[in-house]
Amino acid sequence: MEDQYYDIERRTAIKEEARMFRRKFITYEQAEIIYSISHRKLRDIAEAAGAVYRINEVSVLINKEIFDEYLEQFRQPARTDVKI
Numbered sequence: 001m002e003d004q005y006y007d008i009e010r011r012t013a014i015k016e017e018a019r020m021f022r023r024k025f026i027t028y029e030q031a032e033i034i035y036s037i038s039h040r041k042l043r044d045i046a047e048a049a050g051a052v053y054r055i056n057e058v059s060v061l062i063n064k065e066i067f068d069e070y071l072e073q074f075r076q077p078a079r080t081d082v083k084i
Helices: 009-023 028-035 039-049 065-070
Strands: 051-055 059-065
Touching: 028 039, 028 059, 028 065, 039 051, 039 065, 059 065
Parallel strands: none
Antiparallel strands: 051 059
């Protein structure tokens, strides 16, 4: 069984990662992993988007749907002058 392409621990980790991407609310730590953005920049963008939910003084969640929608406004259109 050791020669399986993915072992049980890796499969469990992959399932947990997929679950994280489907969540509506995520923590700053999870968002840093998903978006590969530093904590400070992520906080600034999330606050500008209005995606921050403060539960109490300690717990802060980001609404992933609002955050994603806000990020889409910065998308650059495809360039047609580039040859591949």
